[in-house]
Structure formats: structure tokens, C-alpha cells
Amino acid sequence: MSDWKAICRVDDIPVLGSRRVSRPRGVEVALFRTDQDQVFALLDRCPHRAGPLSQGIVFGNSVACPLHNWSIGLDDGNARAPDAGCTPRFSVRIEQGVVHLDANELATHAIDLPRPMAGPQQSSRGASDAGHADDIPATHRPDTGPDSGNAPRSSDSGRVMPAI
Numbered sequence: 194m195s196d197w198k199a200i201c202r203v204d205d206i207p208v209l210g211s212r213r214v215s216r217p218r219g220v221e222v223a224l225f226r227t228d229q230d231q232v233f234a235l236l237d238r239c240p241h242r243a244g245p246l247s248q249g250i251v252f253g254n255s256v257a258c259p260l261h262n263w264s265i266g267l268d269d270g271n272a273r274a275p276d277a278g279c280t281p282r283f284s285v286r287i288e289q290g291v292v293h294l295d296a297n298e299l300a301t302h303a304i305d306l307p308r309p310m311a312g313p314q315q316s317s318r319g320a321s322d323a324g325h326a327d328d329i330p331a332t333h334r335p336d337t338g339p340d341s342g343n344a345p346r347s348s349d350s351g352r353v354m355p356a357i
Contacts, residue, residue, distance in 0.1 A: 195284070195295045195296075195297065196295070196296040196297060197286055197293035197294070197295060197296065198293060198294055198295075198296040198299060199291050199292075199293055200214055200224065200291075200292045200293060200294055201214075201224070201291070201292050202290050202291055202292070203226065203230060203232060203287060203290050203291070203292055204290065205292075206224050206225070206226040206232065206292070207226065208226055208227075208228055208230075209226070209227065209228055209250075209251045209252070210225075210226060210251060211223050211224060211225045211226070211246070211247040211248075211249075211251065211256070212224045212247070213237055213247045214234075214294065214299075216299050216300070216304075217300070218300075218304045219236075219302075219303060219304035219305075219306065220236055220237055220238050220303065220306055220307075220308055221236075221237045221247070222234050222235070222236060222237060222283055222294065222299065223235050223236070223237035223245075223246050223247035224285075224292060225251050225256055225267050226251070227251065227253070227254060227267070231254070231267075232285050232287060232292050233254075233267035233268060233282070233285060234282065234283035234284070234285050234294055235256075235265070235267065235270050235280050235281065235282050235283070236270075236280050236281040236282075236283075236302075236303050236306070238280055238306060239258040239260065239261075239263055239265065239280060240263075240265070240270075240272055240278030240279055240280045241258065241260070241261055241263045241272070241276065241278060242258075242260055242261060243306075243307075244258040244259055244260035244261070244263075245259065246258060246259075246265060246280065249265075251267075254266060254267045254268050255267060255273065263276050263278075264276070265280060268282075269282065270282040281302055281303040283295065283298050283299070283302060284298055
């Protein structure tokens, strides 16, 4: 049996928008609300270049990554063709207008992925390559994509919501 954690009210998430949920370990979880008031939860990290999905544009049941415009399905976390890759998704339950996430998933799901970092960082190799696709475990990224360059990182200034 799952232990569900109350996160926020559905109305706290803007229509066609998102909110981020902090976790003790791992990358934040992004909550998305569609124009049909459906709520989805994905790791706040694009499978392509680790862009912050919470800063993307929600349309239908997808979100467009703000870095390279990859379209990610909110229902399954999969990148839409011709792109390939997947971001972890989290179970969502809504009761009386309150969004709940599975507490076990929040504590254990996808905690091994490094946080996205804004701006260039020095690596042990001496090059400025933080945030490069090679930093993402191969099980979490596609080997090909329409943009294989080392693009600048976007700062992650979205609102982080503590659980209620």
C-alpha cells in the first residue's frame, strides 16, 4: 500500500503551467497542470540535456523543454518523435482538490541523477563542460538527438513548493 504525501492544491498550479516540489535527495519533481485540469508529475529534468522542464511550455499533454524544444509527454515522460529518451514520472493522486505524490517514489525514484547546473563549471578534465550529456548516466539519455552541441545552461529560478 502506498503512502501518499499531500503536496499542494490543484489551484496552486497555474493552468498550462508548473510548480516544482523539493525532495530531501535528488532533483526536484515538476508538477504540471493541463487546460483540462489534469495533473502530472515528472522529474524536473529533460532527458536530452537536463533542461528544467518546469520552465517549459505546457501544451495538450506535453511540455516543451526550454533549452532545445524537445516535446516530452506528461503522461509517460517519453520524448516525442523524432527525439528519443525518457524522464522519470511520478504517481499522482488528487483527493478533494489536493495533489498527492507517492512518498516512497519521492524518497527513492531517480535520486542518482545529478542536479542541473546553470553556467559553465570546471570539470576534473579542466574543460568547461558541466551539464554535458556525458554527465548523465547512459540509461537516462539518448545517444543521438537533433542538437549534439554543448549549449549554455538556463538558470532554474522556478518556484519550489514545500509539501503541505
